[in-house]
Amino acid sequence: MSIAVHQLHKKFGNFTALDNVSLDFADGELTALLGPSGCGKTTLLRIIAGLEFADSGQVLLDGEDASATHVRERQVGFVFQHYALFKHMTIFENIAFGLRVKPRHLRPSEAQIKEKVTQLLELVQLDWLADRYPPQLSGGQRQRIALARALAVEPRVLLLDEPFGALDAKVRKELRRWLRRLHDELHVTSIFVTHDQEEALEVADKIVVMNHGRVEQIGAPDQVYQHPATPFVYGFLGNVNLFHGRVHEGVLDAGGVAFDAPGHQDTRDATGTGYVRPHELDVARYTPGADGLAVRLGRVHSIGPLAQLELVRDDNGALVEALISSERFAQLGLKVGENLLVTPKRLHVFVD
Numbered sequence: 001m002s003i004a005v006h007q008l009h010k011k012f013g014n015f016t017a018l019d020n021v022s023l024d025f026a027d028g029e030l031t032a033l034l035g036p037s038g039c040g041k042t043t044l045l046r047i048i049a050g051l052e053f054a055d056s057g058q059v060l061l062d063g064e065d066a067s068a069t070h071v072r073e074r075q076v077g078f079v080f081q082h083y084a085l086f087k088h089m090t091i092f093e094n095i096a097f098g099l100r101v102k103p104r105h106l107r108p109s110e111a112q113i114k115e116k117v118t119q120l121l122e123l124v125q126l127d128w129l130a131d132r133y134p135p136q137l138s139g140g141q142r143q144r145i146a147l148a149r150a151l152a153v154e155p156r157v158l159l160l161d162e163p164f165g166a167l168d169a170k171v172r173k174e175l176r177r178w179l180r181r182l183h184d185e186l187h188v189t190s191i192f193v194t195h196d197q198e199e200a201l202e203v204a205d206k207i208v209v210m211n212h213g214r215v216e217q218i219g220a221p222d223q224v225y226q227h228p229a230t231p232f233v234y235g236f237l238g239n240v241n242l243f244h245g246r247v248h249e250g251v252l253d254a255g256g257v258a259f260d261a262p263g264h265q266d267t268r269d270a271t272g273t274g275y276v277r278p279h280e281l282d283v284a285r286y287t288p289g290a291d292g293l294a295v296r297l298g299r300v301h302s303i304g305p306l307a308q309l310e311l312v313r314d315d316n317g318a319l320v321e322a323l324i325s326s327e328r329f330a331q332l333g334l335k336v337g338e339n340l341l342v343t344p345k346r347l348h349v350f351v352d
């Protein structure tokens with residue numbers, strides 16, 4: 001099923017939770033809604049589900065206005081961060097629940113329920129847990145069961161609200177890969193809410209970045225990461241160094257050092273900021289007269305194949321972060337306190 005929302009507005013008292021949100025979710029796609037806590041992700045999900053109503057705007061399910069469709073008829077499956085499974089029911093019964101509470105004329109037979117639940121347990125690769133009770137399962141297993149339970153009623157849309165948010169980093173990583181594989185098998189239109197940029201980048205076909213109830217950017221993970229549309233998206237999707245300065249005819253003058261400012265050939269006498277990710281900085285030994293920003297090497301953190309360098313600017317003492325390969329670091333033979341020059345391999349300038 002395809003989903004579209006059109007010019008949604010939602011206020012809680014004086015607080016604007018959604019501010020003119022328009023989005024399309026294509027049939028069979030897995031979209032990540034990414035943004036900081038409080039930016040309106042859950043509110044948007046609840047409006048799509050029919051659990052909450054917008055002040056104005058439309059929700060379209062397969063092109064049809066959904067305002068008259070009750071939440072029960074929208075055929076949505078949910079998984080929340082704390083989706084409490086029924087503690088006193090076996091895993092089997094938890095998954096069967098949605099089938100058992102169907103109206104009599106739609107309720108499957110006992111044999112059909114058994115077949116369906118067995119299938120779902122196999123799908124989430126936990127068939128050996130059928131007779132256990134939720135407290136006997138790990139957090140990761142419980143969320144997989146919650147997903148199986150949501151899928152039991154064959155939803156046309158799957159809404160996942162920070163489903164792995166309460167799990168530790170390692171399990172979260174495993175589960176997001178698992179979810180991606182599952183989605184490739186099922187192709188249910190899915191919306192996955194997260195405030196974790198790495199999770200969104202890894203799992204989704206498409207990312208919607210939200211901030212303060214507004215959509216900042218929509219795009220494929222690569223596109224959003226490589227070409228952030230706004231300063232907010234730049235900062236939210238990963239570490240970034242900022243170089244403030246004067247932008248004039250294609251050049252950013254950031255305190256005595258000139259960087260190319262692509263796309264700003266026609267900008268005159270403006271102030272602006274250059275955005276450079278740590279891995280986009282080139283680091284070299286200091287040579288008098290050579291181009292680059294003069295820094296001194298502070299701390300070094302080695303993380304396996306990468307070396308993360310904390311650099312201190314000579315001109316204003318500000319910190320700059322660079323990420324280079326450990327191999328390159330060893331080649332350079334750098335010592336703490338040593339003078340270096342950094343130059344951006346790639347720089348994006350936003351004019352104020």
Ligand code: ADP
Binds near residue numbers: 012040044
């Ligand atoms: P997110 O899921 O991105 O963290 P939410 O959609 O839950 O954000 O909330 C967005 C904002 O709306 C928050 O500031 C929250 O406090 C507020 N909010 C959400 N639901 C309600 C409500 N029922 N009443 C009042 N304020 C709410």
Ligand code: MG
Binds near residue numbers: 041042043161
């Ligand atoms: Mg939320």
